[in-house]
Amino acid sequence: xxxxxxxxxxxxxxxxxxxxxxxxxxxxxxxxxxxxxxxxxxxxxxxxxxxxxxxxxxxxxxxxxxxxxxxxxxxxxxxxxxxxxxxxxxxxxxxxxxxxxxxxxxxxxxxxxxxxxxxxxxxxxxxxxxxxxxxxxxxxxxxxxxxxxxxxxxxxxxxxxxxxxxxxxxxxxxxxxxxxxxxxxxxxxxxxxxxxxxxxxxxxxxxxxxxxxxxxxxxxxxxxxxxxxxxxxxxxxxxxxxxxxxxxxxxxxxxxxxxxxxxxxxxxxxxxxxxxxxxxxxxx
Amino acid sequence: xxxxxxxxxxxxxxxxxxxxxxxxxxxxxxxxxxxxxxxxxxxxxxxxxxxxxxxxxxxxxxxxxxxxxxxxxxxxxxxxxxxxxxxxxxxxxxxxxxxxxxxxxxxxxxxxxxxxxxxxxxxxxxxxxxxxxxxxxxxxxxxxxxxxxxxxxxxxxxxxxxxxxxxxxxxxxxxxxxxxxxxxxxxxxxxxxxxxxxxxxxxxxxxxxxxxxxxxxxxxxxxxxxxxxxxxxxxxxxxxxxxxxxxxxxxxxxxxxxxxxxxxxxxxxxxxxxxxxxxxxxxxxxxxxxxxxxxxxxxxxxxxxxxxxx
Amino acid sequence: xxxxxxxxxxxxxxxxxxxxxxxxxxxxxxxxxxxxxxxxxxxxxxxxxxxxxxxxxxxxxxxxxxxxxxxxxxxxxxxxxxxxxxxxxxxxxxxxxxxxxxxxxxxxxxxxxxxxxxxxxxxxxxxxxxxxxxxxxxxxxxxxxxxxxxxxxxxxxxxxxxxxxxxxxxxxxxxxxxxxxxxxxxxxxxxxxxxxxxxxxxxxxxxxxxxxxxxxxxxxxxxxxxxxxxxxxxxxxxxxxxxxxxxxxxxxxxxxxxxxxxxxxxxxxxxxxxxxxxxxxxxxxxxxxxxxxxxxxxxxxxxxxxxxxxxxxxxxxxxxxxxxxxxxxxxxxxxxxxxxxxxxxxxxxxxxxx
Numbered sequence: 040x041x042x043x044x045x046x047x048x049x050x051x052x053x054x055x056x057x058x059x060x061x062x063x064x065x066x067x068x069x070x071x072x073x074x075x076x077x078x079x080x081x082x083x084x085x086x087x088x089x090x091x092x093x094x095x096x097x098x099x100x101x102x103x104x105x106x107x108x109x110x111x112x113x114x115x116x117x118x119x120x121x122x123x124x125x126x127x128x129x130x131x132x133x134x135x136x137x138x139x140x141x142x143x144x145x146x147x148x149x150x151x152x153x154x155x156x157x158x159x160x161x162x163x164x165x166x167x168x169x170x171x172x173x174x175x176x177x178x179x180x181x182x183x184x185x186x187x188x189x190x191x192x193x194x195x196x197x198x199x200x201x202x203x204x205x206x207x208x209x210x211x212x213x214x215x216x217x218x219x220x221x222x223x224x225x226x227x228x229x230x231x232x233x234x235x236x237x238x239x240x241x242x243x244x245x246x247x248x249x250x251x252x253x254x255x256x257x258x259x260x261x262x263x264x265x266x267x268x269x270x271x272x273x274x275x276x277x278x279x280x281x282x283x284x285x286x287x288x289x290x291x292x293x294x295x296x297x298x299x300x301x302x303x304x305x306x307x308x309x310x311x312x313x314x315x316x317x318x319x320x321x322x323x
Numbered sequence: 324x325x326x327x328x329x330x331x332x333x334x335x336x337x338x339x340x341x342x343x344x345x346x347x348x349x350x351x352x353x354x355x356x357x358x359x360x361x362x363x364x365x366x367x368x369x370x371x372x373x374x375x376x377x378x379x380x381x382x383x384x385x386x387x388x389x390x391x392x393x394x395x396x397x398x399x400x401x402x403x404x405x406x407x408x409x410x411x412x413x414x415x416x417x418x419x420x421x422x423x424x425x426x427x428x429x430x431x432x433x434x435x436x437x438x439x440x441x442x443x444x445x446x447x448x449x450x451x452x453x454x455x456x457x458x459x460x461x462x463x464x465x466x467x468x469x470x471x472x473x474x475x476x477x478x479x480x481x482x483x484x485x486x487x488x489x490x491x492x493x494x495x496x497x498x499x500x501x502x503x504x505x506x507x508x509x510x511x512x513x514x515x516x517x518x519x520x521x522x523x524x525x526x527x528x529x530x531x532x533x534x535x536x537x538x539x540x541x542x543x544x545x546x547x548x549x550x551x552x553x554x555x556x557x558x559x560x561x562x563x564x565x566x567x568x569x570x571x572x573x574x575x576x577x578x579x580x581x582x583x584x585x586x587x588x589x590x591x592x593x594x595x596x597x598x599x600x601x602x603x604x605x606x607x608x609x610x611x612x613x614x615x616x617x618x619x620x621x622x623x624x625x626x627x628x629x630x631x632x633x
Numbered sequence: 634x635x636x637x638x639x640x641x642x643x644x645x646x647x648x649x650x651x652x653x654x655x656x657x658x659x660x661x662x663x664x665x666x667x668x669x670x671x672x673x674x675x676x677x678x679x680x681x682x683x684x685x686x687x688x689x690x691x692x693x694x695x696x697x698x699x700x701x702x703x704x705x706x707x708x709x710x711x712x713x714x715x716x717x718x719x720x721x722x723x724x725x726x727x728x729x730x731x732x733x734x735x736x737x738x739x740x741x742x743x744x745x746x747x748x749x750x751x752x753x754x755x756x757x758x759x760x761x762x763x764x765x766x767x768x769x770x771x772x773x774x775x776x777x778x779x780x781x782x783x784x785x786x787x788x789x790x791x792x793x794x795x796x797x798x799x800x801x802x803x804x805x806x807x808x809x810x811x812x813x814x815x816x817x818x819x820x821x822x823x824x825x826x827x828x829x830x831x832x833x834x835x836x837x838x839x840x841x842x843x844x845x846x847x848x849x850x851x852x853x854x855x856x857x858x859x860x861x862x863x864x865x866x867x868x869x870x871x872x873x874x875x876x877x878x879x880x881x882x883x884x885x886x887x888x889x890x891x892x893x894x895x896x897x898x899x900x901x902x903x904x905x906x907x908x909x910x911x912x913x914x915x916x917x918x919x920x921x922x923x924x925x926x927x928x929x930x931x932x933x934x935x936x937x938x939x940x941x942x943x944x945x946x947x948x949x950x951x952x953x954x955x956x957x958x959x960x961x962x963x964x965x966x967x968x969x970x971x972x973x974x975x976x977x978x979x980x981x982x983x984x985x986x987x
Contacts, residue, residue, distance in 0.1 A: 050442060053438070053442060054442060054450065054454060057435075057438075057439060057442075057454060057458075058453070058454060058457065060510065061454075061457040061458055061460075061461055061510065062457060063476060063483060063484070063487075064461075064469070064472045064473055064475075064476045064483075064510065065457075065460065065461075065472065066483060067472055067475045067476065067483065068468070068472055071475075078481050079474075079475045079478035079480070079481040079482055080481035080482075080483070080486070081483045081486075133362050133363040133366065134363060136359040136360070136362070136363065137359060137360040137362075137363035137364070139351075139359060140351060140355070140356035140357075140359035140360050141356075141360060143347045143348050143349060143351055143356070144347045144351050144352070144353060144356035145347075146353070146356060146357075146360075154626075156367060156371070158567075158618070158619070158622050159371055159372065159375055160367075160371060168371075168374045168375065168378065168611070169595070169598065169599065170378065170381060170598055170604050170607055170608055170611070171373070171374035171375075171377035171378050171381065171608075172370070172374050174377070175369075175370070175373065175374060175377070190366060190369075190370060191370045193366055193370070194366040194367050194369065194370025194371045195370065195371060197363050197366060197367050197371075198367060198371070201363060212717060212719070213348035214715040214716070214717055214719035215719050215721060216348040216349040217348050217684075217686050217706075217713075217715070217719070218713065218715055218719035219349075219721075219732070219736075220348070220349060220350050220686070220705075220706050220707055221684050221685070221686070221706045221707065221709075221711065221712060221713045222707065222712065222732060222733040222736050222784060223706075223707030223708065223733070223736045223737070224707060224736045225350075225707075226349045226350050226351050226352075226355060228736065229349040229350070230349065232721075232732075232735075233721060234349070236721070236723040237721075237722070237723065239723075251463050254465055255463075255464070255465035255466050255467070257465075257466060257467050257573075257577075258573055272465070272467075273465055273466075273467045276465070276467040276468065276471070277467055277577070280467075280471060291471065295467075295468040295471060295472075298465055298467075298468060299464050299465065299468050302463050302464065302465070303460065303463070303464075306459065306460075306463050348686075350705060350706070350707075
């Protein structure tokens, strides 16, 4: 009995520590944008607050107005949407086709190929490849091209996407397709009527994963898009942080919040609809 | 009703028949399968494989961002590699990277991720959703935003942490830059391990746990004898992926910019500084090649373990 | 409706494993035919090769007089029920049943109508807008059957149609399937590993082992006169007694006892020949007291089979089993005498029936 009680206490203590650890850094993001004249300090925005009483600050919407008036803030969010949606669409389409073929048709050397590509992608997408990717973009005239950036990002995400989707498709029984096949459905009909609906949760997972990846990607757009009108929110955030030597906390906190909201909404939507689970993907 | 065709002969044409008749589930056949994979492979070849090979070549030259070597880089063989191996800055950076990977990925993310998954394994309801939601939030927020959140958290004068600990003025990012980015990266990346272990623990047959409990095994013994053998494969794959990801992670740059005095300059940041800030593209490419090799060794090591444990 | 004919059908997998070895088989129009065998014997491969899901390495598949060996599965005019039913989880029952018609480009209204009609026939009326996940195992099976019926194919193929049902439901479904097949009159081949299922449902059956057909016949033939010791051991809910025997004139010496040569083998045995003597426990007359031509021994085990008992006798150092009606079961340790029925006893020479 005592053991049980101690266990309970230990459990809640641990959970409380975990909760505190993960909540603490986020507090600033949800308070500063609503605070008049924000500092690094976390203060609760209250109407009429901030008159010397510690821990509160005057509540305001002014910071949002400032972001709206900033010439590049909102357009950069639009750019982020374009880049993420474009990349996600391309990744899902190409990865699904490839994963399906690799899962169902025995092609020579497919497993070795997948492992090598996966390894390569987890290595190359970082700083290691910035030099050649930059040169490649120059040669192919893809500097300042959103399409070029989408292609480059897609190339980096594809191996992992194929790997995860193939695993997902491997775990989907083949009898569905065989059944449709005996009824006379053509391969493309089978893909449309049976396979796509069956693997839709997997496709959604990959789409979300791709969007989240591109949405947060800073290095590639920073490297390849010099036209400030085409730059996504990640780059603009960094610009707000560094421009003029002193970080503009009003803009930065508020823009950071606006920039964060879409991925959070997307996560909530997906976890509600499909349950944000791991579909094998990494299981071995 | 179908009409009778000529009776089938035995041997001839059998090979051709087997080839024409695709036997995969959807009747896709090899030609369509190849067409399905071609676009993905083409993009990967151009934007992933080619740059990787190009790095290997650049590492052998004196290519620079500006100056004479920008127009006509010299081929210098392995000079860049020799230079790197004699450069204490390279070794410092490598050591910091090992610390970063071991501290934040292997100990931090795996330990914390597994702990959370284990604590919440049998739970349903709001508490589980709240904890998981927050952990995942840290993972999905853009890196430009979260790194700035940590700058705010750790700020020496008005940061939340110092206010809570009652030590205003303590310069975390200056005095403990490595500890800062290790804790930061643990916070940032735990979600992946947590979800993976959550899924893996769900696959441990309850009957095995029950029979262990009937045999009087303690919680720790259950973990060691029942749970771990089941999720060993997951653990290794997870370690492989997060090790590689952490090894190549550039986000610490946004927190400390590698400073002060290079005390948090992990290899990814080191390469960026050499190649982009100093413009030594050839030398940077050689460093990239070394990183690639280290990654390869790490990956092969894990894959070996994975194979032998299976 | 059509007959199915296999001529020298061979399937060798890329690894070199021979799953089907030059099989010949004719399933006449309208027959309910069972493929029975232990797992790995090639029965499912055979079914899938008839469907066209596996490509034959050699030989021919002829359905309704048409050679379909190289024809795609969808053009063979057969329909198949899979072991897991393969009901599409994202479609409701009506859409599942109507799916074959959708492929044939039947307009939506007409195919919903047909689905409702077939569904009603199988008692699925109230379930047409449910998803497969919301149905019980028995209902899922009926949806799979309805879908096959909607195709109006020339032949049906069932892969282990009952194995996903629980034991009680299985008996019910067995009767239902047999009745349905009789009413529809469509040539049907089904695969099972359960000999009782094959005996109960099939008009005729083939017993397979390692890519070969070991016997084809009606259930009664296969049960009463297994063509070889493999079939003899595989068929029957209590395994057949297979005992080493030596020919002594016009009697057989079995485990130190003398029994007459079975009627079917009379005049075909040589004196002194060593054979295997086979008799089903059901074809034994059991008595406590001494009897002529009996296998006599001590009662070792008595098992309750419900309306009867399975008695195991230790005869010398071999075990002999006999089925005894209820009320006449002996006590363990007593003397027992089992007299084989002469018209049901069999002898096997080198594993084959004499």
